[in-house]
Amino acid sequence: MNPFDLPPRTPDFEALVKPDRVHRSIYTDPALFDLEMERIFGRAWLYIGHLSQVPREGDFIAAWMGRQPVIMIRDGKGEVNVLHNRCPHRGAMLLTEERGNAGSVLRCPYHGWTFRNNGKLMLAPLRDGYAERYRMQEDENFSIQKVARVETYRGFVFASLAPREHPLPGLIEFLGQAGTWIDAIVDRAPDGEVDVSGGVHKYFVRGNWKAQIENLNDLYHPQFAHACTSDKQERQFKRRYGDESGAHLDVAETGSTWDAMKVAGIDWGLSWCDPLPFNHEARGGPLVEEHRAALAKRHSPERVGEIMSERFHNVIIYPSVVMQLASSHVRTIRPIAPDLTEIRVYPMRLKGAPEEINRQLVRYLNITHAAGSLIQTDDVEMFRRVQAGLASEGRDWVWLNRYVDADREGAGADGVRRAPGTSELVMRNQYRGWLRYMREGTP
Amino acid sequence: MNAPLIGSPATAGTADIRPVEAFLIREARLLDERRFEEWQALFVPEGYYWAPARHGQTDPWSESSLMFDDREIMANRIQRLRHPKVYAQIPASQATRQVSNVSIEEEHAQTGELTVRSVFFMFEHRATLPQPLERIFAGEYRHRLRREADSFHIVWKKATLVNCDATFDPLFLYF
Numbered sequence: 001m002n003p004f005d006l007p008p009r010t011p012d013f014e015a016l017v018k019p020d021r022v023h024r025s026i027y028t029d030p031a032l033f034d035l036e037m038e039r040i041f042g043r044a045w046l047y048i049g050h051l052s053q054v055p056r057e058g059d060f061i062a063a064w065m066g067r068q069p070v071i072m073i074r075d076g077k078g079e080v081n082v083l084h085n086r087c088p089h090r091g092a093m094l095l096t097e098e099r100g101n102a103g104s105v106l107r108c109p110y111h112g113w114t115f116r117n118n119g120k121l122m123l124a125p126l127r128d129g130y131a132e133r134y135r136m137q138e139d140e141n142f143s144i145q146k147v148a149r150v151e152t153y154r155g156f157v158f159a160s161l162a163p164r165e166h167p168l169p170g171l172i173e174f175l176g177q178a179g180t181w182i183d184a185i186v187d188r189a190p191d192g193e194v195d196v197s198g199g200v201h202k203y204f205v206r207g208n209w210k211a212q213i214e215n216l217n218d219l220y221h222p223q224f225a226h227a228c229t230s231d232k233q234e235r236q237f238k239r240r241y242g243d244e245s246g247a248h249l250d251v252a253e254t255g256s257t258w259d260a261m262k263v264a265g266i267d268w269g270l271s272w273c274d275p276l277p278f279n280h281e282a283r284g285g286p287l288v289e290e291h292r293a294a295l296a297k298r299h300s301p302e303r304v305g306e307i308m309s310e311r312f313h314n315v316i317i318y319p320s321v322v323m324q325l326a327s328s329h330v331r332t333i334r335p336i337a338p339d340l341t342e343i344r345v346y347p348m349r350l351k352g353a354p355e356e357i358n359r360q361l362v363r364y365l366n367i368t369h370a371a372g373s374l375i376q377t378d379d380v381e382m383f384r385r386v387q388a389g390l391a392s393e394g395r396d397w398v399w400l401n402r403y404v405d406a407d408r409e410g411a412g413a414d415g416v417r418r419a420p421g422t423s424e425l426v427m428r429n430q431y432r433g434w435l436r437y438m439r440e441g442t443p
Numbered sequence: 444m445n446a447p448l449i450g451s452p453a454t455a456g457t458a459d460i461r462p463v464e465a466f467l468i469r470e471a472r473l474l475d476e477r478r479f480e481e482w483q484a485l486f487v488p489e490g491y492y493w494a495p496a497r498h499g500q501t502d503p504w505s506e507s508s509l510m511f512d513d514r515e516i517m518a519n520r521i522q523r524l525r526h527p528k529v530y531a532q533i534p535a536s537q538a539t540r541q542v543s544n545v546s547i548e549e550e551h552a553q554t555g556e557l558t559v560r561s562v563f564f565m566f567e568h569r570a571t572l573p574q575p576l577e578r579i580f581a582g583e584y585r586h587r588l589r590r591e592a593d594s595f596h597i598v599w600k601k602a603t604l605v606n607c608d609a610t611f612d613p614l615f616l617y618f
Contacts, residue, residue, distance in 0.1 A: 198506045199496055199497065199506030199508075200496070200507055201507050202609070202610035202611065203611050203612065203613060204610055204611065225530070227526070227528040228523050228526035228528045228530070229523060342610055345507075346507075347506075347507060358505075359505070362503075362504060362505065362506060363511060365507060366503075366507060366508050366511050367516055367519070370508070370509060370510070371509060371610075371611040371613060372494075372510050372611075372613065374519060374520060374523050376613070377531045377613040377615065378529075378531055381530050381531035385530075391573065
C-alpha cells in the first residue's frame with residue numbers, strides 16, 4: 001500500500017548503466033542512494049565483524065548495515081548474535097559505544113526494559129501496567145530484533161537483511177572463489193585464525209561509496225594517483241617487513257607492466273586481483289624465516305611454500321568489505337550519504353605467528369592504510385575530487401571502457417571473468433552486481 | 444624503536460623550564476613553516492613520533508595508531524610531502540600550532556633526560572575546491588628530551604589528540 005499514491009520509484013536502470021559507462025547521477029542522486037540502501041545494503045551479505053572482537057560473554061561491537069545500526073554481541077551460550085541497536089519499546093538506541101562489554105543483560109536507559117544478551121526481553125518495569133494478553137516475554141515483538149541471516153566464514157561474521165524470497169544464496173555460495181582468498185589470508189596464521197582486535201583506522205571519504213569500492217582492484221591508477229609515493233627509480237617506499245623496497249610504479253606511454261597481473265570478477269560484484277609488483281622473490285630476512293618455521297610445525301614444506309607464496313593482492317566482497325594479503329587487514333565501507341562514506345581498516349594479526357611479525361603488521365598498516373597514511377590519503381583525495389567534479393553536468397557519463405573488448409565475461413568454465421590488470425572489468429562486473437541487486441536479484 | 448615510553452624512575456625535577464619552553468616553541472615553528480627536514484633533525488637517530496588512536500593506548504605495537512613514525516618513515520613522509528605530485532596537498536595545508544601549559548613531569552636521574560608535558564592547539568587550512576578544509580586539532584604533547592649543548596634533542600614525541608579515536612578526514616601533517 002502506498003498511502004500517498006505516488007508512482008513506484010523504479011528508475012530505468014539500463015539507462016544509467018551501459019556496458020562501458022555509467023551515468024553520473026549514480027554517484028550523486030539521493031533517491032538512487034536511498035534505493036541502494038534498500039536493495040543493496042538491505043539485501044547483500046555485509047561484513048559485520050570478526051569473532052576475535054567479541055571473545056567473552058557480553059562483548060559487543062557496534063556496526064552498520066547500510067544506514068541501520070546493529071550490534072554484534074556474544075550471548076551466554078557463546079553464540080554471536082547480530083541485533084538491531086534499537087529498543088523494541090520506543091526505539092531508543094541501546095548501545096552508544098563502539099565496543100565494550102554489556103554483561104549478561106542489556107537495559108534500555110529510557111524506561112528500563114531489560115533484555116538478555118541474546119536480545120530476549122526479560123522484563124518491562126512496572127508490569128502491572130501491561131495487560132496479561134500481551135505475553136511480552138513470549139512475544140518476539142517485544143524483544144530486540146535479531147538479524148535473521150547471520151553466517152560466519154573463518155571467523156568473519158556476515159549478515160543479510162534480505163527477505164526469504166530474495167535469490168541471494170547462502171554465504172559460502174555467495175563468496176564462491178572469493179572464499180579461497182579469505183582462506184589464503186587466514187592460513188598465513190600458524191594457528192589457522194586471525195585476530196582482528198588490534199585497533200582500527202577510521203577515515204571519511206567525501207565521496208560516494210562506489211568510488212571507494214571501484215578503486216580497490218583498480219590497477220590503472222597507482223602509477224598516477226600514487227606518483228608521490230615513489231622515488232626516482234619509480235619504487236615505492238617499503239610497505240612490508242622483509243621487503244627491500246615497495247611496488248614498482250612504472251609509467252609508460254603505451255603498455256603497462258601492471259597488465260601482466262590479472263584482475264578477476266565473479267557474480268554479485270565480487271572480485272580480486274593478482275599481487276602487486278613488489279619484489280616478492282627477494283622477500284626474506286629473519287622474520288620471514290621465523291614465520292615459515294612457525295607454519296612448518298603444522299604443515300608440510302610444500303604447503304608452507306604455498307601459504308607463503310603471493311597468490312593475490314586483495315579480494316573485494318562487494319559491497320561492504322575488502323581483505324588484503326600483503327598489508328594484512330580488513331577494510332569496511334560504510335555509506336552514510338551520496339557524498340559521504342566512512343572507511344574502517346582493522347589489522348589482521350596472525351595467531352601463532354612470532355609476536356614481532358604482528359607488531360610489524362600493525363606498524364606498517366599505519367603507513368599504508370591509516371587516516372594519515374602515505375597511500376590512502378592519495379586515494380581519498382581522488383574520491384573527493386570525483387564527487388566534486390561530478391557536480392558538473394557538462395558530461396553525463398563516467399567511462400569504464402578500458403579493455404572492454406578484451407572482456408571474456410562469463411567465458412571461464414569456473415564462472416570467473418578475467419582481464420589484464422589495468423582493465424576496468426572489475427568495475428563493469430560491480431555494475432553487473434549493482435544491476436542485479438537493484439532489480440531485486442534478477443541477473 | 445623498542446624503547447619504553449616511560450623510562451626508569453626519575454628524581455624530582457630541578458631543571459629550568461624556560462629553555463624547555465623555548466625549545467617547544469621552536470619545534471612548533473619549524474612545523475608551522477613546513478621546515479620538515481629541520482624538524483626531523485631534532486630527533487635522535489633512534490627517535491620516534493607517536494600519535495595514538497585511542498586514549499589509554501599503552502603502546503604503538505599491539506594496535507593501530509594515527510601515526511607512528513621512526514626516522515625512516517619520517518623521511519618517507521617528508522619526501523612525499525615534498526613531491527611535486529602530492530595531489531592531496533595541492534594546494535598545501537597551512538597550519539599554526541600553539542603550545543602552552545608546559546610542565547616538566549620527570550627528570551631522569553641517570554640520563555638527565557626530561558619528560559615534558561604540554562598542551563597544544565593546531566589550526567589547519569587547506570584552500571582547496573570545492574570547499575576549503577578548515578579544522579582544529581587539540582591535545583596533549585609529551586616529549587622526552589635529551590640535553591644537547593645549549594638545547595635538546597627529541598628522544599620521542601607523543602601527540603594525543605582529544606579526539607584521537609574519531610573518524611578523520613585525511614591527515615597530512617604532524618601535530
